[in-house]
Amino acid sequence: MLFELLTAKYPGMRRWLTQRLCALSMAVVLLLLWLRVMCLSPQDYSEWQALFAPLWWRLLSVWFFACMLLHAWLGVRDVLRDYVPHLGIRAVLQWLVNFAVWGNAIAVIWILFGMNF
Amino acid sequence: MMVKKQKKQRPKNLDLFTIRLPVNAVVSILHRASGVVLFLIQPLLLWTLYLSLSSAQGYAAVAKQFQQWPVKLLITALACAFFHHFYAGIRHLAMDVHWMTTLQKARFSSRVVLWLVAVTMVFVIWVIWVRG
Numbered sequence: 001m002l003f004e005l006l007t008a009k010y011p012g013m014r015r016w017l018t019q020r021l022c023a024l025s026m027a028v029v030l031l032l033l034w035l036r037v038m039c040l041s042p043q044d045y046s047e048w049q050a051l052f053a054p055l056w057w058r059l060l061s062v063w064f065f066a067c068m069l070l071h072a073w074l075g076v077r078d079v080l081r082d083y084v085p086h087l088g089i090r091a092v093l094q095w096l097v098n099f100a101v102w103g104n105a106i107a108v109i110w111i112l113f114g115m116n117f
Numbered sequence: 118m119m120v121k122k123q124k125k126q127r128p129k130n131l132d133l134f135t136i137r138l139p140v141n142a143v144v145s146i147l148h149r150a151s152g153v154v155l156f157l158i159q160p161l162l163l164w165t166l167y168l169s170l171s172s173a174q175g176y177a178a179v180a181k182q183f184q185q186w187p188v189k190l191l192i193t194a195l196a197c198a199f200f201h202h203f204y205a206g207i208r209h210l211a212m213d214v215h216w217m218t219t220l221q222k223a224r225f226s227s228r229v230v231l232w233l234v235a236v237t238m239v240f241v242i243w244v245i246w247v248r249g
């Protein structure tokens with residue numbers, strides 16, 4: 001029964017669970033990121049750069065941002081469905097939201113892997 | 118047609134002075150509002166991250182901005198939104214797995230969430246405004 005709920009027959013259940021798993025993952029990863037920022041407590045540009053230098057840190061950051069974007073996208077989608085009954089207006093707003101989420105995703109990749117700092 | 122009829126007959130009370138929002142409702146609506154705020158602010162945060170990492174000058178520009186009081190105010194407000202969303206989100210996840218779901222326990226955990234936000238914000242305000 002539980003696993004049937006996760007098949008393509010019930011996309012709403014999948015979205016629901018994805019949003020929860022992303023939230024949980026964010027909470028854990030955030031603790032790790034926070035811990036290292038606190039322990040190194042960077043005071044200037046070179047120390048700030050050094051914080052982002054290790055590959056594992058960038059990968060963990062990308063994972064965090066991916067969870068955040070997916071989580072927030074699913075959340076805003078629900079909010080629009082609750083408060084914007086007019087289908088046309090909602091479609092436009094959802095399009096804008098999707099556009100923003102993709103833009104943010106590209107920005108994240110660019111910041112963490114595209115710049116050679 | 119049915120829908121229209123139902124809409125008319127539904128009792129309504131939108132008088133803000135007589136509505137008393139239960140504590141669970143307060144935590145819930147603030148969770149939604151803070152989620153939307155955090156969503157909207159993402160581009161600005163990513164832009165700040167970009168600028169701070171792009172060059173020493175960019176980093177200095179960001180550091181200088183962080184000294185301005187309107188920026189400090191914005192950060193304080195965003196921290197409040199984040200910590201509310203965070204604590205209330207953990208509570209939400211706990212209730213999703215059927216933990217503390219009776220009305221009495223839910224009211225208790227709502228109060229815990231609000232207090233955690235308050236205590237964290239005292240700390241945040243100290244870090245941002247007092248310690249510099």
Ligand code: HEM
Binds near residue numbers: 039041237240241
């Ligand atoms: C997720 C839970 C948290 C963990 C695991 C954590 C961990 C730590 C650790 C290990 C340190 C000491 C770092 C060192 O060796 O210098 C520290 C310092 C500090 N933490 Fe946290 N922390 C957490 C949450 C918070 C929160 C929510 C705040 C404020 C909003 C905060 C503010 C600070 C401050 C201001 C310092 C002093 C940093 C300094 O003076 O360099 N922490 N934290």
Ligand code: HEM
Binds near residue numbers: 153155202203210
């Ligand atoms: C570790 C941190 C976080 C946790 C534990 C968390 C938890 C949750 C949970 C459980 C929900 C579902 C609420 C519901 O269905 O009523 C939710 C909704 C939402 N979250 Fe988060 N969240 C976190 C971080 C974030 C961040 C960083 C953002 C934005 C960038 C965000 C944006 C949203 C939005 C927009 C919603 C929809 C609000 C609603 O439907 O009421 N969340 N969050």
